[in-house]
Amino acid sequence: ELKVEQNPLFLSMQEGKNYTIYCNYSTTSDRLYWYRQDPGKSLESLFVLLSNGAVKQEGRLMASLDTKARLSTLHITAAVHDLSATYFCAVAPTDSWGKLQFGAGTQVVVTP
């Protein structure tokens, strides 16, 4: 059974500082996704990582994938209040017809 573990589950950030969210998974996969969810809202796709060594960046967020270590990281640079949200990683098992296994989510709160 594929397990996806995120840590930390809660992250209190100070504005202007850098932080990293980790996503570990238990089986071979080279397809990993990051989503953002604002309170009371649905999930919004942030990044799709499709190969070992893939790196994607959007604004203050950068995601990377190491399939050998079964690890993805979401790095936040110079946190700002607008980044307060819950971030989920999700992994697609091989031959999964597009099914995803989600981590528990990391709740991020950015304070001045």
Place this chain on the structure above:
Amino acid sequence: DVKVTQSSRYLVKRTGEKVFLECVQDMDHENMFWYRQDPGLGLRLIYFSYDVKMKEKGDIPEGYSVSREKKERFSLILESASTNQTSMYLCASSSYLGHAAYEQYFGPGTRLTVT
């Protein structure tokens, strides 16, 4: 723009009632999914469908059934609602990106309360 809509944002039902949650997507996607989201547990897959009239159980199908009579519409049915089915329900459809990869697009969610 992909659009996934769900029939209700909020729903309150009584224990034992039959509940229908409907999801419609407008992008001709073949794959559709129903998840429930609970705090600290992330999203858990209830059922998914990879074609009309085709369905497959996810991780937590007990107490639920689904129907997909048309490509754009995927319904989740709670045959006899129970209080432990109080949750946020999210529908998604997925597009094929190539190289055996898909991207999922989510609806706004239905917050169901069973009393």
